[in-house]
Amino acid sequence: MSGGMNMKLISYSYQKRGKMKAIYDRFSESPVIFCKINGYYFVYYVRWSENDPIVTTQDLVEMEIELNVEMDTIEAYRRRKRYK
Template sequence: MVRGYFDKFPFSTVYFRRIRSYYIVYMVDWSESDPVISKGDREEMQQLINCELGRGKEYQQRKSRKG
């Protein structure tokens, strides 16, 4: 499991789990001091963490993205 922190949500901790060869948001320890996290926010977080960990290509090629 990997923890992530994002500027837009400074008081919340985002946990990622590895699925096959890429990471997805598993759980968010959300703080009421932060804005509500949308589906688009989660997608952006996943893209960022996968690129940072060298898994960007695998994330972009995941099955759920294919036609």
């Protein structure tokens, strides 16, 4: 991974139909919605706010890693992503 700023997961909450909403410090006004599939969480969509920076692909990967670590599903995520 590159030398980007690490973001922190501020909060998360369970939503309907197995989804989860998470808030990150770098994108505090842009809730991130996750779905769970095959035992891990992935970004379903971001309710992006113009008050936050543009969300990059690397940001999405960091978000997925942070939530999967928090939810203890990181091993399933790593198997799926096939880390190099």
